[in-house]
Amino acid sequence: MKAVGYRQSLPIDNPLALEDLEIAAPAARPHDIVVRVKAISVNPVDTKIRARRAPTEGKPEILGWDAVGIVETCGAAVTRFKPGDRVYYAGDITRPGTNSELHAVDERIAALAPQSLDDEQAAALPLTSITAYELLFDRLGVPKQGGAGQTLLIIGGAGGVGSILIQLARELTQLQVVATASRPETRQWCFDLGAHAVIDHRQPLAVQLESAGFGTVDLVASLTQSQLHFDSIIESLKPQGHLALIDDPGPLDIMKLKPKSLALHWEFMYTRSMFQTEDMSEQGQLLAEIAALIDAGRIRSTVNSRFGRINAENLRRAHALLESGKSQGKIVLAGF
Incomplete structure (x- = not known):
């Protein structure tokens, strides 16, 4: 064959x-x-x-x-x-x-x-749907039709996993969804899929979240370049927040998560x-x-x-x- x-x-x-x-x-x-x-x-x-x-x-x-x-x-x-x-x-x-x-x-x-x-x-x-679904419901533990009053930040909203995660979060939960994208066409893509707001991952995240009226967030799905964004993600998370990763970053200093008692979750669909x-x-x-x-x-x-x-x-x-x-x-x- x-x-x-x-x-x-x-x-x-x-x-x-x-x-x-x-x-x-x-x-x-x-x-x-x-x-x-x-x-x-x-x-x-x-x-x-x-x-x-x-x-x-x-x-x-x-x-x-x-x-x-x-x-x-x-x-x-x-x-x-x-x-x-x-x-x-x-x-x-x-x-x-x-x-x-x-x-x-x-x-x-x-x-x-x-x-x-x-x-x-x-x-x-299939692959992106399984990854997004397991990340949202199994790893971050968001209940179906739950999440009212909480905000999910998606790093890499226009990629394959981000594109389906935005939709699942909007359709199956009550979360506020903020995605990151850096180009006009990818920003519009995220809005078209249902993101409530889109910010630029090339700029400081916390400042943009504050300007958009979200302040710190409850949940982060880091889908790409997690090592690069790690410190900014920690700054953006509320105390006792949750961070889920799917990529393959270099070594991360997890002691930085301790002051806020942040939880780290891995999603690997295989x-x-x-x-x-x-x-x-x-x-x-x-x-x-x-x-x-x-x-x-x-x-x-x-x-x-x-x-x-x-x-x-x-x-x-x-x-x-x-x-x-x-x-x-x-x-x-x-x-x-």
Whole structure:
């Protein structure tokens, strides 16, 4: 089958950084569905893995942790899906990725795709939706329809996770939502998604929050450049506030959190699948909830760039845009 992967970690401007490949089709484990991939999206994790994970045993590494496709076959223990079902999912970082014609995924972390979206629109959603949902409700502990009188600050509101987090916070909670963005087009993007206010993360946060009438905030979701913003985030948080991180910052001095008794939370959406946790099926269930919200018109897809067919040339362009730090919303590709 066709796939896109790499044999060595190289800068993205090298033609061999991602290659068109022919590899063997996957075999289904008992809980797996084997999916014929129709569309994918690209996430920062793809560029990080490409830079850090060397292929082993001479086998190419296949990236990609978002997909929409049609179920072709089911493992012996599968109960939730049947051949012909149209599904979407983010997958498992410990297994080969979705940049291939056929892909095997555990049924517990997949769901039926939103009926109202095309393949590319739906492919933009799984990884970022899981991350945003778990961060908001599982890590920060905001109750559904709760958060009245509290403010959430989102560092990096126009990125993939920020774009869905703004919508979930507005639609499913009563939080005041402040996002950060630094360019006119990304500021408008955040407003269009529902942010109550948008401030510039290149300028001191606390001063802007005060000027906007928010003062200090109760909750912070730091989605990018957490090391750079760490001191400013601490200044902006109320005593006994909560900070959630998803990126890979350098060492942080957590003693700075002590005077305000601030709580630090990590969100890593692969934890459940990596460790086969007892609540692993929560990811499939939350993706079903996201699909229902989409089909009801309560939230929308965050796709912003369509990069054509799934091949090495187009994926190299997508990785380059992500690495530039100038992407907005999600990048998607469709068809082999």
